[in-house]
Amino acid sequence: MKSSRQQLDELLAGVARGDEAAFAELYQVTSAKLYSVALRILRSNAVAEDVVQDSYFKIWERARDFDAGIASPITWMAAIVRNRALDEVRRRAVRPAADVSELDHIASDDEHPVEVIGRQEDVARLMRCLEGLEPERQQMVRLAYLDGLSREALAKRFDRPEGTIKTWLHRSLAQLKGCLER
Numbered sequence: 001m002k003s004s005r006q007q008l009d010e011l012l013a014g015v016a017r018g019d020e021a022a023f024a025e026l027y028q029v030t031s032a033k034l035y036s037v038a039l040r041i042l043r044s045n046a047v048a049e050d051v052v053q054d055s056y057f058k059i060w061e062r063a064r065d066f067d068a069g070i071a072s073p074i075t076w077m078a079a080i081v082r083n084r085a086l087d088e089v090r091r092r093a094v095r096p097a098a099d100v101s102e103l104d105h106i107a108s109d110d111e112h113p114v115e116v117i118g119r120q121e122d123v124a125r126l127m128r129c130l131e132g133l134e135p136e137r138q139q140m141v142r143l144a145y146l147d148g149l150s151r152e153a154l155a156k157r158f159d160r161p162e163g164t165i166k167t168w169l170h171r172s173l174a175q176l177k178g179c180l181e182r
Contacts, residue, residue, distance in 0.1 A: 005072055005073070007029070008026070008029070008030070008072070008073035008074060009068055009073055010022075011023075011025055011026040011029070011073075012026065012063055012066050012073045013063075014026075015059065015060060015063040016063035016064045016066065023056075023060060026059075027056060030073075030074060030077060031052065031056075033074060033078070034052050034055065034056075034077055034078060034081045035048060035049070035052050037078050037081045037082055037085070038051045038052050038055075038081050038082075038084075038085045041082065041085040041086060041089060042085050042088060042089065047088060047092075048085070050088075051081065051084050051085045051088055052081060054084055055077070055080050055081040055084045058080055058084070059077055059080060062080075071121075072121060075121065125180060126176070126180065128179075129175075129176050129179035129180055130142070130176065132175070132179055133172055133175060133176070136158065137168055137171075137172045138172075140154055140158065140165070140168060140169065140172070141169065141172050141173070141176070143157070144169055151165045151166055151169070154169075
């Protein structure tokens, strides 16, 4: 079952108000993803299940602390699970075995959910930063780096000298880098 950011925001807000039905639904739509986070770290079904259950208890307790401006709900919850799993690894002084793993028996070609979410958030941040450029430079960056137009082609298209295009692209990339680093 896929869940939207808006749906997760609403469910987490319900959990923050103490809504048990919202908590049950939140568990239903996110538990598989969060379990996979724990399992990748712990490499044990039983321990991963325990960590996920502990993490949901913490999610219930700390739902009021969630800030949608900082992270998406799934990223926030995955961080709780990840931190709890790492604490468990340290507590047990167990190092996951590289050669034997319960993960080896799970067939999946899917990307790890946390990686997908992280990449989606990176793209969203890049798009917000790109919107901060002047419209002409925004279009130029898109044409150069998404469509592969050369500086020469851009110079003809924008009726500017090639050196100007090079400078504008360089400055635009520096502006984007600065925005992304914030």
